[in-house]
Amino acid sequence: MRQAQTTRRMLTSLTIAAALSIAAVVGIYFFLTVNGVKALQFNSLGQILLGTTWDPESTPPKLGLLPMIISTLYVTAISVAIAFPISLLCATYLAEFAPTFLRRTLRPAIDMLAGIPSVVYGLFGILTLVPFARYYLGSPSGYSVLVAGIIVAIMILPYMTSVMMEAIRSVPREYVEAARGMGATRWQVVRTVLWPAALSGIASGGMLGTLRAMGETVAVALVSGGALMIPKSPLDPCRPLSAHILLQATVLPVGSPGYYALYFAGLILMLMVTAVIVAAHRVRRRPGRPRKRRVKGGRLNPVLVSRLMTGLMIAAGVIAAGALVGITGYIFVNGVRALDWNVLFGPVHIGDPVHSALYPALLGTLALMFYSTVFAVLVGVPTALYLAHFAGESRFTQAVRFAIDTLAGVPSIVYGLFGATLFVVYMKMGYSVLAGALTLATMNLPVVVRTAEEAFRSVPREYIEAARGAGASWYHVVKDVLLPMAKPGITAGITLSMCRAAEEAAPIILTAVMIGLVTSNPFVHVLQPTDALAFRIYLIAKEYLMVPEARQVAFAAALVLVAVTLSLNFLAIYMRDRFERKVGREV
Amino acid sequence: MVAFKVNDLRVYYGEKEALKGINLEIPEKKITTIIGPSGCGKSTFIRCLNLMIKEIPYARTEGVVEFDGENILEYESEEEIIHHRRRVATVFQHPNPFPWMSIYDNVAYGLRLMGMDEDEIEERVHEALEKAALLDEVEDRLDDPASALSGGQQQRLCIARALAVDPDVLLMDEPTSDLDPIATRKIEETVLELRGEVTIVFVTHILPQAYRIGDYTAFFLKGELVEANETKELFNNPQDERTQEYIEVEFGPG
Numbered sequence: 004m005r006q007a008q009t010t011r012r013m014l015t016s017l018t019i020a021a022a023l024s025i026a027a028v029v030g031i032y033f034f035l036t037v038n039g040v041k042a043l044q045f046n047s048l049g050q051i052l053l054g055t056t057w058d059p060e061s062t063p064p065k066l067g068l069l070p071m072i073i074s075t076l077y078v079t080a081i082s083v084a085i086a087f088p089i090s091l092l093c094a095t096y097l098a099e100f101a102p103t104f105l106r107r108t109l110r111p112a113i114d115m116l117a118g119i120p121s122v123v124y125g126l127f128g129i130l131t132l133v134p135f136a137r138y139y140l141g142s143p144s145g146y147s148v149l150v151a152g153i154i155v156a157i158m159i160l161p162y163m164t165s166v167m168m169e170a171i172r173s174v175p176r177e178y179v180e181a182a183r184g185m186g187a188t189r190w191q192v193v194r195t196v197l198w199p200a201a202l203s204g205i206a207s208g209g210m211l212g213t214l215r216a217m218g219e220t221v222a223v224a225l226v227s228g229g230a231l232m233i234p235k236s237p238l239d240p241c242r243p244l245s246a247h248i249l250l251q252a253t254v255l256p257v258g259s260p261g262y263y264a265l266y267f268a269g270l271i272l273m274l275m276v277t278a279v280i281v282a283a284h285r286v287r288r289r290p291g292r293p294r295k296r297r298v299k300g301g302r303l304n305p306v307l308v309s310r311l312m313t314g315l316m317i318a319a320g321v322i323a324a325g326a327l328v329g330i331t332g333y334i335f336v337n338g339v340r341a342l343d344w345n346v347l348f349g350p351v352h353i354g355d356p357v358h359s360a361l362y363p364a365l366l367g368t369l370a371l372m373f374y375s376t377v378f379a380v381l382v383g384v385p386t387a388l389y390l391a392h393f394a395g396e397s398r399f400t401q402a403v404r405f406a407i408d409t410l411a412g413v414p415s416i417v418y419g420l421f422g423a424t425l426f427v428v429y430m431k432m433g434y435s436v437l438a439g440a441l442t443l444a445t446m447n448l449p450v451v452v453r454t455a456e457e458a459f460r461s462v463p464r465e466y467i468e469a470a471r472g473a474g475a476s477w478y479h480v481v482k483d484v485l486l487p488m489a490k491p492g493i494t495a496g497i498t499l500s501m502c503r504a505a506e507e508a509a510p511i512i513l514t515a516v517m518i519g520l521v522t523s524n525p526f527v528h529v530l531q532p533t534d535a536l537a538f539r540i541y542l543i544a545k546e547y548l549m550v551p552e553a554r555q556v557a558f559a560a561a562l563v564l565v566a567v568t569l570s571l572n573f574l575a576i577y578m579r580d581r582f583e584r585k586v587g588r589e590v
Numbered sequence: 591m592v593a594f595k596v597n598d599l600r601v602y603y604g605e606k607e608a609l610k611g612i613n614l615e616i617p618e619k620k621i622t623t624i625i626g627p628s629g630c631g632k633s634t635f636i637r638c639l640n641l642m643i644k645e646i647p648y649a650r651t652e653g654v655v656e657f658d659g660e661n662i663l664e665y666e667s668e669e670e671i672i673h674h675r676r677r678v679a680t681v682f683q684h685p686n687p688f689p690w691m692s693i694y695d696n697v698a699y700g701l702r703l704m705g706m707d708e709d710e711i712e713e714r715v716h717e718a719l720e721k722a723a724l725l726d727e728v729e730d731r732l733d734d735p736a737s738a739l740s741g742g743q744q745q746r747l748c749i750a751r752a753l754a755v756d757p758d759v760l761l762m763d764e765p766t767s768d769l770d771p772i773a774t775r776k777i778e779e780t781v782l783e784l785r786g787e788v789t790i791v792f793v794t795h796i797l798p799q800a801y802r803i804g805d806y807t808a809f810f811l812k813g814e815l816v817e818a819n820e821t822k823e824l825f826n827n828p829q830d831e832r833t834q835e836y837i838e839v840e841f842g843p844g
Contacts, residue, residue, distance in 0.1 A: 177686040181748075184642055184682075185700045185755065186675035188668060195699070199690045305703070306668045 006476040013478050017393060020385035021403045024452065027445050028406040031413060031421050035273065038266035038424065042066055045260040051267060057231050059251075059261025066264040070233045072271060074148070074241035077234055078223060079216045081152025082159060086216075087209055089156075090163035092319035094208070095193055097164070098171035100313060110168070111576050116327045117161040118572035120506030122540045123561045125225035127330050128154040129544050130554070133226055142238035146228025149237040154226055155219050157326045159212035164323065166211055170204020171197050190309035203286060210283030217275055218414025220245040220509040221537075225544050244268045245416045245509070252420060252513050257428050269417045276412050331565075338562025341555040347563075356542050357553045361560055363525075367436070367533035368567065370525035371511060372504040374440035375447060379500050382444075383451030384493060388481065390452070391459035392467075411449035418446040419513035427514055434532040436525045439515025446510060447500040454499065458492020459485055491578045498575035502568050508537035536564040591618040593759055593789040594639060599653035599663075601634050601643065608634045610813045611653070616806075621781065621790045623804035623821065625797060627836070630810040632793045636761045638663070639791060640678040641671050676704065678759040679752035684768055685744035687736035687751065694732040696747055700755040714754050721787075722750035723780045742773025749780060759789040766799070778803050797840045801825050809833050 042051060046066045054067020097106050128150055137145030174197050182196045198205065228240025229250055242250070248265050255261040349360040386403065394400040422442025432438040462485055470480045486493075517532040525533040543557040594616040601609040609631045616622050616639075624632050637643040638655055641662060654661045657674070665671050679700075687696045697715040706714075715732075719725040724746045728739070736747060745765055752760055762781070766774040781790060781803055794800050800807055804821035809830075817824060817833045825841075828834040 175686075177682060177684055178688060180642065180645070181680075181682065181686045181688070181751075182699075183645055184640060184675060184680040185703065185752070186672040187703050188672060191703055195703070196688065200688070202690070305705075306672065309668065 006478060010476045010478040013481065014393060017385045017389040018399075020382050021389045021394075021399075023382050024386050024410070024448055025402055025406045027448060028409050030425065031410070031417070031445070034421050034424055035266055035270050035417065038263050039270040040267075042260065042263035042267040045263070051264065052271075055233060057247075059255060059259060059264060064260040064264075066260060066267075068244070068247075068264065068268055068271065070231055071242055071244045071247045071268060073233050074227065075217060075243040075245070075272070075275070077148050077237075077241065078151045078155060078227065078243050079213060081148060081237065082155035082216045083209070083213050085153065085156035086159045086163055086212055089319045089323050090160055090208065090212070091167055091198075091205065092316040093160075093323050094164045094167035094171055095197065096313075096316035096320050098168045099193065099197060100189070100316065110165075111573075111580075113161045113165050113168075114576050115569055115572050116331070117165065118502050118506070118568045119158075119331065120508070120537055120564055120568055121158060121219060121222040122225075122506070122508045122537045122544070123334055123565060124154050124158050124330065125222035126540055126544045126557055126561055127333055128222065128226040129548070131333070136238065140238060144228055144240060146226055146230075146240045147238050148227070148234045148241045151223050151227040151241070151243070152237070154222050155216045157330065158219065158222065159215050160323050161327065162215060163208045163212040166208030167201070167205050170201040170208065173204070174200040188305045188309035190312040191305060193312070206283045206286035210279055213279050213283075214276055214412060214414075217272065217279070218245055218416065220249050220414070220416040221512075221541055224249050225541070244272050245414060248416050248420060249509055249512060252423060257424070265420060269420050272414055272417060273412075276414065280412055334558065334561050334565055337554075337558040338565070341558040342562055343559075346556060346559045356539055357547050357550045357556055361536070361539070361556070361563060364534040364536045364539045364560060365563060367516070367525045367535040368505050368537070368564070370436050370529075370533060371439050371443060371515060371535060372501045373526070374436060374529065375443035375504045376497055376501050378441060378444035379447040379451045380497060383448050383496075383500075384455050386448075387452045387455035388459055388485065391456045392481075392485065393477075407449050407452050410445070411453070413446075415446055415507050416509045416513075418442055419510035421445070422510060423513040432530060434515055434517050436515060436529040436531065436533050439511045439533070440504075440529075442510045442514045443504045443507065446507065447503055450503065451496045451500050454496030455489065455493045458489035458496070461492070462488040491581050495575045495578040498571045498578065502571040502575065505564065505571070506537060506568050508535075508541045511535055512538060512541065536560050536567075540564065592616065593618040593657065595654075595656040596638075597654040597656070599635075599638060599655060600651065601631075601638065602650045602652075603646070604648050608649075608813055609638075612815045614808055614815055614818055616789065616791060618789050619786050620805040621785055621792055621803055622806045622808065623800035624791065624793045624808050624810060625795065625800045625836075626810035628795060629812075631813045632795075632810050633763055635810065636680075636763055636791055636793055639759070640675050640680055640761055641665060642675075642680065644671060676700070676755055677757050678761060679755060679757040680761045680763065681745070681748050681752050681765045683764040685741055685748055687739070687744050687747045689735060689737035691736060692733045693728050693736050693739070693747060696736045697750045697754050699751055704755070714756075715750075718750040718754035721753050721780075721784065722746045723776065723783070724750055740773070742769050742776055745769060745773070745777060746780060749777070753784075753788075757788065759791065760784065762790065762792045764793050764795065766794070766796070774799075797825075797837060809836065811836070 045064050051066050051068055053069050054065060055069050056065040056067045058065040097109055132150045132153060133145035136142040136147055136150050178196050178200060179192055182192045187195065223243050224246035227242060227246055229242045229246060230240035231242060234241040248268055251261060252265055347361050351363060352359040390403060419442060422438055426432050426438035426441050427434060466484050466488065467480055470484045515533060516535055516538040523531045540557050540560050543553050547553040592615045596612050596614045599609055599612040600607065612635065624635065626632050638651060643649050643651060651663050655663050662674055665674060694715055697718050698711045701711045701714055716725065719728065724743060727743060736744065739747060766777050778799065781792065784790060792803065801821060807821040807824045808818035809816045811832055817828060817830045825837060828837060
């Protein structure tokens, strides 16, 4: 009887946790909508969507968002146009053509690179591509749509490549054999078998990249120039929606017309994200006879075409690898040169991000990682357990699932805005470690839930049945079978969540950090604002680059941050592989 | 006339010798069945005939497979290999029509690879479906997805796909082992219809099947060719005692 009671209690807690994640989604949408709609009291819908002037302090306020909307679309289009073909060719090469040892080395390497923080890409962009665009491409300031597009393209490359590669790898060999057996060239196999068969996976890779490109904030805020104008050429500066929210949210008073307009901007961003998700889900090839047409290239020698395309794939791989190795190398070399005892542990100067030592920032980052992960795990792991093994197909379950899927698509800056209003203002936490951690935890909830759910799900049924058959209560099944078996998978989710907490600058800029450094211990004084590595890099790159020693400090901070995120990512990948081996899946 | 002349063919997978010196002539426009227990090298052997063996990076071949006066094992360039495969088509064990294509597109696949004119393709698709005894069943739904067909129909679709390019040889690697008896019978009838038109090499581990459809039969065991002869002769009057034993065990008494 005692066991039955424990089981019942466990189930209740699981359900409560799952309900909490619904509350988070409803909360986000509630805040976005309620606050966003308030902007309509000051300007009409047309004035906001089509207005080109942003002057929230004039009377009446001018809340035109058209330049930002166009900037978001422009930057996203350029970055996806660059990254999509390169990723697809790269993924195809790695999945189908590359020798096994190359694939074995590159697959984890690509996943690792996905963990480089966006602020680091921004720093790289400001110091290299921006001057390049100014001196060689004739961009007025160098800060431009083009540079933003290129930087974002490099950022989303690893994501897209990784997802597309998995999709192409999972195309059944028998189809490839059938095509090869009929005398298809390697390229014809790619074009007629691999890509069509992996179409939905390729589309979801493209979707993930596009979503990130749209929501990307910090790197774009650094290199786009922030100009409030409709960019007429790719060389003009611009200000995408996400960057606009970041730049304005810390300046505008809560409750002002402009503040509500930022929420409206967040709503528009969410709408774009949803449109991309819906579009990607629609991509499915319908079999049917294509219109009668001569097959393209039918007159060309197919073997020659195949050789050319293979060359192109290798070229794409070299470009992608070059870009990523270039950035990591750049940060590493400059970081190692910049790093010394004094930069790390020297004196702390309040209000001076350049001359103050880095250790408070490192501590702040660690505290944010720690607390946010604790919150995310406390809610996320029980939710995952609930979804994996205890959820029927009830309305409630569907709502939880929908909630998690929706949360996964929300851009990080929108989480920042949400946290800034709910935790900072309404709950009176102020800019604090706690507010930042709660914001990051909400952001990471879907990551934790998804990884943990997959881990719980892939525990072989026979073990559960063996335990049940031996008379174990569900409580004991969870404690003795599910949790231990799923531990590496859960740990991978936890590490990923910590990694994201360290690398995301946008949400904490709106909730946890303040200009000027605070020296209290962030682990203890959770209601105090704190410094953080990502924030320090952002601030220096944005405001202090003309100060002589600024670069050195920024490079040092970037190196420390990259060391933290890459080692966490490495750990996560290692755990994932171990987990896959444990449940007997092929790596 | 001889389609393939195989001389001292050896295949190695890494260290392991999968075929140990095969000597065999495969007659033109007849049905040659290849029998033997699983792991005996049957599949490896027919992979050599259309050079799919070259798709396996760790496989190595020695010896001669003569086709049309040339040793095809010496083909190294993609051009030569592809040209050869268009003359030697394969039907695999598991029916594998492309599920994302329509019935029509599946049959047209090889023709489109060659860059053929769409008008000509239409004609050839109908011919191939006819030969594969599938046309009557699918004529009014050529645009349906191939995955809508039953297993037996899918396999005949694969036969049509292979025949559409008008190959000289049709290799069939246990094409009925995933099918039920009725579908199997249908495939056998289709194959018998093709006798005299195209050279067929038919791998099977079902001895009655080999007996029913074969003109010639070769028995493989542990990577060796034990015996090859006219089918009736091999089954009724085996020369090697290993053949005799295998036939007795597999066929059962009588």
